[in-house]
Each structure stands twice: as structure tokens, then as C-alpha cells.
Amino acid sequence: MNAHFPHASRLIYGCMGLGGGWNDEPATKADVSQARSIIDTVLDLDINVFDHADIYTFGKAETVFGEALKQAPELKDKMIIQSKCAIRFEDDLGPKRYDFSAN
Structure with a gap:
């Protein structure tokens, strides 16, 4: 395995709760601080997939x-980030879904 690419941990940390609440309030410095603390704790627990x-x-x-990683860019070498995209909430076009249309 590449020496610069970490092995994936058996557990994954789901980042769905980061950034404050499910509302239109902007993220705060406290939210960034909390994210950084969580990242450090999760890595200390040998969980490296986010x-x-x-x-x-x-x-x-x-x-x-991303703001937390700007504060400590060296952490990127210790983690694997997986992401999903194009998830859409329920709307007049249908139920919650993945949307890969060309819109």
C-alpha cells in the first residue's frame, strides 16, 4: 500500500451532525471549533474514514x-474522506432521492 495513503478503519465517522443545526443559520466559529475537536478525537480513536x-x-x-482542515492541513494525510452528492430532499418532483440529471 502507498505509504502516504492510510488504511481505512473498520468504523466510519458520519459527519451529518457537524456544522450546527439543520436550519438556515450560518455556521459559526464555535461550529468549526467543535468540528476540529471531533476530528482530533475520532483520529485518536483510530477511526480515519469520514x-x-x-x-x-x-x-x-x-x-x-474544510475550515478545520485549513487550521491543521497535516490531518488530511491521516484520513480518508468519502462523500455523496446530488441527494435531493423531497420536493414537487418526487420523494427524497439522488438526482444526476443535467439541470
């Missing part, structure tokens, strides 16, 4: 995760 999706807390989870 699961994201573009809809988690309406995008704020990815925002605060």
Missing part, C-alpha cells in the same frame, strides 16, 4: 470540516 454528503446540515458540515 463520511460526508453535500446536504448534511445544508452544506454546513462540509464547510466546517
Whole structure:
């Protein structure tokens, strides 16, 4: 295995709760601080896979995760980030779904 690419842990940390609440309030410095603390704790527990999706807390989870990594870019070498995209909430076009249309 590549020396710069970590082996995936058997457990994955789901980042859905990062970034504050499921609301239209912007992420705060406290949310970034919390994300950094969580990242450090999870890595200390030998969990190195972080699961994201573009809809988690309406995008704020990815925002605060990215800000935390700006504070400590060396952490990127210790983790694997997996993400999902194109998830859509229920709307007039249908139920909650993945949307890979060309819109």
C-alpha cells in the first residue's frame, strides 16, 4: 500500500451532525471549533474514514470540516474522506432521492 495513503478503519465517522443545526443559520466559529475537536478525537480513536454528503446540515458540515482542515492541513494525510452528492430532499418532483440529471 502507498505509504502516504492510510488504511481505512473498520468504523466510519458520519459527519451529518457537524456544522450546527439543520436550519438556515450560518455556521459559526464555535461550529468549526467543535468540528476540529471531533476530528482530533475520532483520529485518536483510530477511526480515519469520514463520511460526508453535500446536504448534511445544508452544506454546513462540509464547510466546517474544510475550515478545520485549513487550521491543521497535516490531518488530511491521516484520513480518508468519502462523500455523496446530488441527494435531493423531497420536493414537487418526487420523494427524497439522488438526482444526476443535467439541470
